[in-house]
Amino acid sequence: MAKKGYINPKFLTPAQLNLKIQRLNETIEKNRLANTVKYNALENFTTLLTAFAGHDIKNALLNMEGVVQLLNINNVTEEDILNIKECTSRIRETLEEFTNLGLPQDTNVIEPFEIVKLMSSLNILHRHNLLYDIIDYTVIYKVPKSTLVQQNFHWLIQSFNNIYINARNALKGVAGKKLQVTISRDETNLTVLVSDNGVGILPENRKRIFEPFFTTTKGSGIGLAHVVRVMENVHGHVSLSEEPGFTTTFKVTFPLLCDTQS
Numbered sequence: 001m002a003k004k005g006y007i008n009p010k011f012l013t014p015a016q017l018n019l020k021i022q023r024l025n026e027t028i029e030k031n032r033l034a035n036t037v038k039y040n041a042l043e044n045f046t047t048l049l050t051a052f053a054g055h056d057i058k059n060a061l062l063n064m065e066g067v068v069q070l071l072n073i074n075n076v077t078e079e080d081i082l083n084i085k086e087c088t089s090r091i092r093e094t095l096e097e098f099t100n101l102g103l104p105q106d107t108n109v110i111e112p113f114e115i116v117k118l119m120s121s122l123n124i125l126h127r128h129n130l131l132y133d134i135i136d137y138t139v140i141y142k143v144p145k146s147t148l149v150q151q152n153f154h155w156l157i158q159s160f161n162n163i164y165i166n167a168r169n170a171l172k173g174v175a176g177k178k179l180q181v182t183i184s185r186d187e188t189n190l191t192v193l194v195s196d197n198g199v200g201i202l203p204e205n206r207k208r209i210f211e212p213f214f215t216t217t218k219g220s221g222i223g224l225a226h227v228v229r230v231m232e233n234v235h236g237h238v239s240l241s242e243e244p245g246f247t248t249t250f251k252v253t254f255p256l257l258c259d260t261q262s
């Protein structure tokens with residue numbers, strides 16, 4: 001028995017048959033285009049993910065180089081060891097994230113940590129480079145250091161690492177280098193301002209710096225795009241702001257608890 005809705009091509013006029021073939025061809029073309037769009041999206045996603053992971057590993061190696069530059073072989077301190085351990089754990093977590101395709105983590109398994117822990121890890125990672133470049137580094141807490149944050153620790157380190165490294169680049173050749181971090185909160189969000197008195201950002205570049213692959217430093221233009229991506233994942237936001245006495249300030253705001261949408 002013929003299937004319902006099926007019209008035997010024998011009963012179609014040549015014009016109807018042509019129309020049917022044309023429609024089928026159109027459907028095939030639409031599917032081909034949709035597959036191309038999906039394929040391109042996947043390719044773009046994988047390119048970005050690979051670039052983020054490569055950039056992170058490069059950052060960790062830069063931090064490690066900082067330790068090696070200043071290491072006194074006859075007096076290796078506990079802090080030096082901690083610094084190297086922190087770098088290797090960043091590399092391990094970046095690789096783990098890469099193999100998980102950078103997908104947002106299940107919020108139930110995210111452990112809360114005190115904000116001071118994030119700042120100490122950043123300090124450990126950058127201590128040598130800040131000393132080496134003679135950068136006056138200040139962290140101003142407008143919240144208790146024990147303020148709990150329940151977010152993906154590694155993602156936040158990656159983000160602030162990228163912002164710190166940019167500041168360090170912007171400070172090259174500047175006299176009286178300053179890097180200031182100010183931490184505040186409202187009811188649901190934590191805000192971290194990272195300010196430097198480096199070369200600053202030209203007005204025409206202010207909108208473009210968050211675009212993937214935009215760079216004025218001959219870098220890869222990946223650092224800030226990664227911060228944007230992390231902030232999207234945690235329902236936070238990164239933008240340029242202003243602080244008196246500084247040329248560049250990044251404002252990073254994200255929910256204190258990972259299931260809160262801001």
Ligand SMILES: Nc1ncnc2c1ncn2[C@@H]1O[C@H](COP(=O)(O)OP(=O)(O)OP(=O)(O)O)[C@@H](O)[C@H]1O
Pocket residue numbers: 055162166167170196198199200201205209210214215216217218219220221222223224225248
């Ligand atoms: N603190 C800063 N001071 C001045 N310019 C900055 C600062 N931070 C970022 N920028 C500008 O934003 C651009 C993009 O930064 P981003 O971190 O994405 O890429 P990059 O540093 O150039 O390269 P990459 O991070 O991949 O090595 C930089 O090239 C620079 O022009």
Ligand SMILES: [Mg+2]
Pocket residue numbers: 162165166219222223224
């Ligand atoms: Mg950068």
